[in-house]
Amino acid sequence: MRARQRPRQPRATKRLHQPNTRFNEEEFALIKSAAARCNLSVAGFLARAALAAARDLDRTSAEIADEREVITALFDSRRRLGWAGSNLNQAVKALNSGADAPQLDAAVAAVRRAADTAHAAATRLIERHGA
Numbered sequence: 001m002r003a004r005q006r007p008r009q010p011r012a013t014k015r016l017h018q019p020n021t022r023f024n025e026e027e028f029a030l031i032k033s034a035a036a037r038c039n040l041s042v043a044g045f046l047a048r049a050a051l052a053a054a055r056d057l058d059r060t061s062a063e064i065a066d067e068r069e070v071i072t073a074l075f076d077s078r079r080r081l082g083w084a085g086s087n088l089n090q091a092v093k094a095l096n097s098g099a100d101a102p103q104l105d106a107a108v109a110a111v112r113r114a115a116d117t118a119h120a121a122a123t124r125l126i127e128r129h130g131a
Contacts, residue, residue: 021046070125077118084110 023031035045053059088111091101 015047067125067128070121070128073117073121074125077114077121080114081111081118084114 031045032042035042038045038048040048084107087103087107091104091107094101095104
């Protein structure tokens with residue numbers, strides 16, 4: 001009995017391009033697991049996922065932009081924490097030397113806002129990456 005052979009694809013629909021990608025162990029394990037859950041090979045999963053992302057650029061760019069926004073917010077909050085922390089240190093130094101520090105409440109509030117922003121951005125980033 002002869003093995004059944006799949007019919008060959010016509011040249012017009014045949015996939016001729018084979019781009020290469022590189023993943024670390026954790027990324028590859030995640031992709032391999034996702035492919036298995038979809039009953040696809042890793043290559044088939046990557047092809048379908050890439051095509052789905054390319055066909056819905058509004059969603060894809062929103063996902064990428066959202067991550068960029070989170071990272072930008074983290075860097076911005078780091079800068080603000082440094083500035084606010086410096087102001088807080090100056091106010092505490094003034095208090096310790098017996099001077100008035102009318103800007104103390106504003107400095108504490110600025111530190112809290114910057115810390116809350118950093119915490120929210122870090123939380124969003126961690127949730128996105130499932131860590």
